[in-house]
Amino acid sequence: MHREMGGMHMHDRHGHMHHRMEKDWMMNKEYMEKFMGYLSDEDKKKLTAAKIAMKIAMYEKKKELLEEKKKIMAMKYDMKAEKMEKKIEMLKMMRDMIEDKD
Secondary structure, X not given: OOOOXXXXXXXXXXOOOOHHHHHHHHHHHHHHHHHHHHOOHHHXXXXXXXXXXXXXXXXXXXXXXXXXXXXXXXXXXXXXXXXXXXXXXXXXXXXXXXXXXX
């Protein structure tokens, strides 16, 4: 049955969208297009501005998350570098102790 409907993920059309989800998405899109037809030009502008504002907020949030991730990764690498520095110091100390015995 999945093969008749284009497979489970329908890769050739919408990526990972399942058939039922695709159908719901298409119905919502059609509904929004019909709904937009009833709006005045001023309301359409307001709706478009609101959509853009939502996208701006979404990208700002993603940017904040990325900055936080960047800080965490920097801290992680700083800790690794510090550990390596301690290992180097310890190995040098061991080397010096061995050389002093000779």
